[in-house]
Amino acid sequence: xxxxxxxxxxxxxxxxxxxxxxxxxxxxxxxxxxxxxxxxxxxxxxxxxxxxxxxxxxxxxxxxxxxxxxxxxxxxxxxxxxxxxxxxxxxxxxxxxxxxxxxxxxxxxxxxxxxxxxxxxxxxxxxxxxxxxxxxxxxxxxxxxxxxxxxxxxxxxxxxxxxxxxxxxxxxxxxxxxxxxxxxxxxxxxxxxxxxxxxxxxxxxxxxxxxxxxxxxxxxxxxxxxxxxxxxxxxxxxxxxxxxxxxxxxxxxxxxxxxxxxxxxxxxxxxxxxxxxxxxxxxxxxxxxxxxxxxxxxxxxxxxxxxxxxxxxxxxxxxxxxxxxxxxxxxxxxxxxxxxxxxxxxxxxxxxxxxxxxxxxxxxxxxxxxxxxxxxxxxxxxxxxxxxxxxxxxxxxxxxxxxxxxxxxxxxxxxxxxxxxxxxxxxxxxxxxxxxxxxxxxxxxxxxxxxxxxxxxxxxxxxxxxxxxxxxxxxxxxxxxxxxxxxxxxxxxxxxxxxxxxxxxxxxxxxxxxxxxxxxxxxxxxxxxxxxxxxxxxxxxxxxxxxxxxxxxxxxxxxxxxxxxxxxxxxxxxxxxxxxxxxxxxxxxxxxxxxxxxxxxxxxxxxxxxxxxxxxxxxxxxxxxxxxxxxxxxxxxxxxxxxxxxxxxxxxxxxxxxxxxxxxxxxxxxxxxxxxxxxxxxxxxxxxxxxxxxxxxxxxxxxxxxxxxxxxxxxxxxxxxxxxxxxxxxxxxxxxxxxxxxxxxxxxxxxxxxxxxxxxxxxxxxxxxxxxxxxxxxxxxxxxxxxxxxxxxxxxxxxxxxxxxxxxxxxxxxxxxxxxxxxxxxxxxxxxxxxxxxxxxxxxxxxxxxxxxxxxxxxxxxxxxxxxxxxxxxxxxxxxxxxxxxxxxxxxxxxxxxxxxxxxxxxxxxxxxxxxxxxxxxxxxxxxx
Numbered sequence: 026x027x028x029x030x031x032x033x034x035x036x037x038x039x040x041x042x043x044x045x046x047x048x049x050x051x052x053x054x055x056x057x058x059x060x061x062x063x064x065x066x067x068x069x070x071x072x073x074x075x076x077x078x079x080x081x082x083x084x085x086x087x088x089x090x091x092x093x094x095x096x097x098x099x100x101x102x103x104x105x106x107x108x109x110x111x112x113x114x115x116x117x118x119x120x121x122x123x124x125x126x127x128x129x130x131x132x133x134x135x136x137x138x139x140x141x142x143x144x145x146x147x148x149x150x151x152x153x154x155x156x157x158x159x160x161x162x163x164x165x166x167x168x169x170x171x172x173x174x175x176x177x178x179x180x181x182x183x184x185x186x187x188x189x190x191x192x193x194x195x196x197x198x199x200x201x202x203x204x205x206x207x208x209x210x211x212x213x214x215x216x217x218x219x220x221x222x223x224x225x226x227x228x229x230x231x232x233x234x235x236x237x238x239x240x241x242x243x244x245x246x247x248x249x250x251x252x253x254x255x256x257x258x259x260x261x262x263x264x265x266x267x268x269x270x271x272x273x274x275x276x277x278x279x280x281x282x283x284x285x286x287x288x289x290x291x292x293x294x295x296x297x298x299x300x301x302x303x304x305x306x307x308x309x310x311x312x313x314x315x316x317x318x319x320x321x322x323x324x325x326x327x328x329x330x331x332x333x334x335x336x337x338x339x340x341x342x343x344x345x346x347x348x349x350x351x352x353x354x355x356x357x358x359x360x361x362x363x364x365x366x367x368x369x370x371x372x373x374x375x376x377x378x379x380x381x382x383x384x385x386x387x388x389x390x391x392x393x394x395x396x397x398x399x400x401x402x403x404x405x406x407x408x409x410x411x412x413x414x415x416x417x418x419x420x421x422x423x424x425x426x427x428x429x430x431x432x433x434x435x436x437x438x439x440x441x442x443x444x445x446x447x448x449x450x451x452x453x454x455x456x457x458x459x460x461x462x463x464x465x466x467x468x469x470x471x472x473x474x475x476x477x478x479x480x481x482x483x484x485x486x487x488x489x490x491x492x493x494x495x496x497x498x499x500x501x502x503x504x505x506x507x508x509x510x511x512x513x514x515x516x517x518x519x520x521x522x523x524x525x526x527x528x529x530x531x532x533x534x535x536x537x538x539x540x541x542x543x544x545x546x547x548x549x550x551x552x553x554x555x556x557x558x559x560x561x562x563x564x565x566x567x568x569x570x571x572x573x574x575x576x577x578x579x580x581x582x583x584x585x586x587x588x589x590x591x592x593x594x595x596x597x598x599x600x601x602x603x604x605x606x607x608x609x610x611x612x613x614x615x616x617x618x619x620x621x622x623x624x625x626x627x628x629x630x631x632x633x634x635x636x637x638x639x640x641x642x643x644x645x646x647x648x649x650x651x652x653x654x655x656x657x658x659x660x661x662x663x664x665x666x667x668x669x670x671x672x673x674x675x676x677x678x679x680x681x682x683x684x685x686x687x688x689x690x691x692x693x694x695x696x697x698x699x700x701x702x703x704x705x706x707x708x709x710x711x712x713x714x715x716x717x718x719x720x721x722x723x724x725x726x727x728x729x730x731x732x733x734x735x736x737x738x739x740x741x742x743x744x745x746x747x748x749x750x751x752x753x754x755x756x757x758x759x760x761x762x763x764x765x766x767x768x769x770x771x772x773x774x775x776x777x778x779x780x781x782x783x784x785x786x787x788x789x790x791x792x793x794x795x796x797x798x799x800x801x802x803x804x805x806x807x808x809x810x811x812x813x814x815x816x817x818x819x820x821x822x823x824x825x826x827x828x829x830x831x832x833x834x835x836x837x838x839x840x841x842x843x844x845x846x847x848x849x850x851x852x853x854x855x856x857x858x859x860x861x862x863x864x865x866x867x868x869x870x871x872x873x874x875x876x877x878x879x880x881x882x883x884x885x886x887x888x889x890x891x892x893x894x895x896x897x898x899x900x901x902x903x904x905x906x907x908x909x910x911x912x913x914x915x916x917x918x919x920x921x922x923x924x925x926x927x928x929x930x931x932x933x934x935x936x937x938x939x940x941x942x943x944x945x946x947x948x949x950x951x952x953x954x
Contacts, residue, residue: 027064028221028265029214036205037069040185044153045076047929049179053161053199055192056207058291058367059266062189065207066157069187077155077185078148084163085320086366091397092429093121094320096141096168099158106147111922113634114140120427121167133637135673137167137428138174139925145175146182146927153183160366161188162196166431166464169197174672177201178926181933209263218268219249219257264290266365270297291367298371301347308340310372311384316350317372318384318401322360324352330387382407396420403439414443418453425460434460438473451480458493465674467497488514492527499534502676502709502717508534508542512549521553525561528553529605532568537718539751544576560598563589564605571609574791575754577784586610586618600629601638607645611756614792620649631923640670640678647685648756654831656868657897657905660689664902665924677718680706684719684726688757691730692832694871699730721747721757725764732764733872737771744768748781759788766804767840775808782808796833799824803837806844814844822857835864839877851884862888869898897942904938907931912950 261267389401421436437457454477461470491514511531535542573580623646643666683706806817845854865874
């Protein structure tokens with residue numbers, strides 16, 4: 026029985042009901058220790074009944090060094106479903122759970138999280154699944170990240186995930202998930218609980234289940250002295266555990282004593298448990314200390330270690346009788362569980378360091394598992410130990426191979442402490458910093474890097490340390506600091522191949538700082554003497570050839586991206602090395618090459634499960650699709666990439682992709698969506714007020730919205746700083762110049778666009794692309810003398826004809842038609858205005874279509890009404906993506922593997938899409954598309 030938790034029980038009941046209908050749901054229960062989180066989890070398990078498959082796990086404060094320990098425990102009963110997962114996802118979980126030989130690179134954090142989603146869906150395939158995770162704040166980092174990523178993607182699998190966590194600041198951040206914060210019981214419920222038979226001196230096993238247990242001694246509220254009762258109600262503040270435990274503790278205090286009432290409630294509860302433990306036999310106290318130090322509840326290991334310290338199995342009985350621990354599970358695989366995490370904490374905090382070290386040493390000697398054994402021996406060590414440090418480094422390497430970068434960082438750091446020689450300790454600190462960076466613990470990574478740097482004068486070590494610190498600065502958005510660190514670290518003594526990779530990252534940082542830093546990095550890259558066969562060599566040549574013309578500097582001919590990629594691959598480059606090529610080809614207008622390369626890399630990344638690089642590749646792919654007039658494709662690509670970037674905390678790409686989607690919304694004339702996307706993309710400036718990475722695209726989006734609605738002044742005000750400021754070399758800023766020219770001409774201030782236009786003209790000439798020349802000619806027609814306008818427009822339209830860029834072709838036709846109408850050549854204007862209108866209607870560019878429709882009507886010809894939109898226009902981006910794959914004959918399972926969803930979610934979206942499309946089955950889709 027629960028007291029005073031009707032609303033919370035109802036919320037859990039709704040989630041269970043929805044799961045019975047095939048929907049998934051997540052809820053994070055937050056509150057202070059003892060507030061009743063565990064009781065609500067137990068209630069959920071009881072309310073689920075036989076309809077559900079129930080799995081559960083509990084985070085342990087001292088298991089953070091063991092990667093995927095919590096996830097392994099939670100999903101252990103579902104491992105038989107692993108073969109049903111797509112190959113990359115199956116291998117990711119096999120590696121995470123230590124079920125596979127360690128070979129090849131570790132699965133990325135995103136793939137492991139997606140694989141967790143897949144396994145949860147498989148476990149719910151026969152009946153709904155209820156996952157209960159208690160003390161989530163102590164979950165190891167690898168498990169928490171995978172589980173939270175899966176939680177954010179649950180949709181239609183029939184899974185309920187309940188996570189209980191303390192509400193301490195920073196404990197178990199779960200942004201984006203629904204939360205329920207538990208307050209103390211109200212006065213009536215607290216009094217009712219205190220009056221219950223188990224309310225005074227009950228066994229600890231009943232505290233988080235306030236109704237008590239069958240073996241609780243029958244003690245009525247009348248046995249609690251009135252003064253104790255008043256103090257309990259006042260000091261417990263509705264905390265159920267306090268209402269259960271404080272009566273005995275307060276009754277034992279001397280009369281008139283203030284006792285420990287001034288301590289925080291959690292500390293008081295620990296003291297209460299401390300008092301219980303202190304009254305037990307010495308051997309039982311020793312056994313409990315060993316159990317508290319052991320992280321997995323492995324009863325056999327606890328008994329072996331305790332026996333070595335003189336506490337045999339008989340010492341367990343008094344602890345069970347006192348209700349401090351309970352034993353569950355079958356013989357041979359029994360698990361020891363503490364009645365409450367505060368019991369474990371009280372035992373550990375009361376023990377002197379020497380006793381804790383002895384317990385860890387005994388556990389290390391009792392355990393057979395290599396990594397757990399090593400960790401306990403390391404926790405027991407009080408002096409440098411070279412052999413133990415070597416063993417810890419091997420533990421760290423195995424953790425990295427499983428994707429447990431946080432555990433690896435901790436292991437490297439402790440290994441450094443145990444390493445006798447200075448250079449070896451420095452090397453391990455650098456490794457710890459690199460692993461912390463991979464985990465996303467950027468501040469800790471910098472602390473470790475600084476500690477390492479203070480211990481050595483070796484240039485290469487300092488270069489590695491600078492690389493770690495620069496990566497941390499870059500991902501926090503501090504691009505100037507990252508750029509300076511990397512450039513300064515590339516001293517002449519650094520090996521050329523390593524310097525090239527550091528300079529590639531420096532280029533990325535410099536791109537957001539300004540043209541001068543970009544040029545400085547390019548100069549350093551050009552000066553490198555890379556050895557023959559070095560994979561970076563063709564990439565350096567391509568980057569130089571693609572970027573130098575943008576800065577107005579001479580450059581070698583730009584080879585095709587296909588040729589460069591093939592050469593780099595033959596030299597040993599991996600797919601992630603080739604991502605820079607996508608950006609380099611885009612810089613110089615080779616959008617078709619960008620599309621082909623990015624599409625190929627995206628397909629390869631999906632097949633191999635290398636999904637961590639997908640947001641980057643898909644951003645370039647979406648840009649290429651947009652520039653080619655495939656606006657819906659660009660929206661689908663960018664929407665998926667944005668979700669992946671959010672899942673992995675890639676803030677740079679969250680900003681870039683959100684701004685790109687804002688541009689697409691502006692093109693459609695959807696002002697509300699455009700504004701909302703810009704706000705999200707630009708939320709949170711970097712250190713020193715540095716603008717987010719998506720700033721150029723965001724400003725272009727807002728300017729396009731203004732221009733489409735005839736607000737030339739507002740558009741020009743946004744475009745001038747974009748095309749003349751420190752981001753003027755960016756792809757979006759370069760290609761926004763024709764918009765600035767149009768806005769300036771409409772305002773009667775063409776001279777304000779003169780300098781950006783001259784830069785754009787030089788860039789267009791360097792690209793050699795017909796579509797770029799067409800835009801240059803359009804600008805000339807707007808800026809130049811009126812007698813040359815017509816020839817400029819006609820030449821531009823001729824170049825547009827085969828360029829495959831319908832939006833820009835429509836823009837040129839519209840401007841030419843407007844010019845003809847102003848020249849009173851209405852008959853000549855009509856075909857161009859009709860062509861523009863048709864293009865804009867097909868693209869869904871509503872503001873531009875309305876402008877063309879207005880102009881056409883002004884020629885004296887009624888304009889046709891706008892189209893109702895094709896059948897696919899009613900689908901969401903995800904529905905469209907799924908429908909297209911289904912129309913190719915792919916099964917739900919194949920589509921799920923492609924899009925990192927569960928098969929049931931795919932089926933759910935198809936079920937919603939069919940009525941919108943007016944079809945009844947999968948077989949009708951191919952003909953419709």
